Amino acid sequence: MKTPHVAASALAAALALGLVSQAQAQDKTAKEKCFGIVKAGQNDCANLSGSHxxxxQSSKDxxxxxxxxxxKGSCKAAGGLSQEEAKAKAKK
Structure with missing residues (x-):
């Protein structure tokens, strides 16, 4: 390969990586945490109590x-709770 081709390939790869991270950032901002709607074994991360x-690792529906x-905006329609609502309900 000639040097210009290597440089062009490196530049294309760098630009592609930038687009991927930008798309991931946009994807995260278009979502929200929704509590109380998870099926057993399908949670996205740690729970409120810190037991896992x-x-x-969720154990019940x-x-x-x-x-x-x-x-974003679909949690209430699915019957879910915000983090603050879930904390208040868990204290009861």
Whole structure:
């Protein structure tokens, strides 16, 4: 390969990586945590009580302390709770 081709390939790769990270950032902003709608084993990360810290470790359906990312604005329609609502409900 000639030097200009190597440089062009490197530049294309760098630009592609920038686009991927930008797309991931936009994807995260278009989602919100939704508590209380998770099926057992399908949570996205740690629960409110701190009894586990990994995805996929929820043990029962619709546990108020478990959450998953959903499209922003769709949590209430799915019957879910915000983090503040879930904390208040868990204290009861």
């Amino acid at each position: 810290s990994c995805a996929g 619709n546990d108020v302390g478990e959450w998953k990312f959903v499209a």
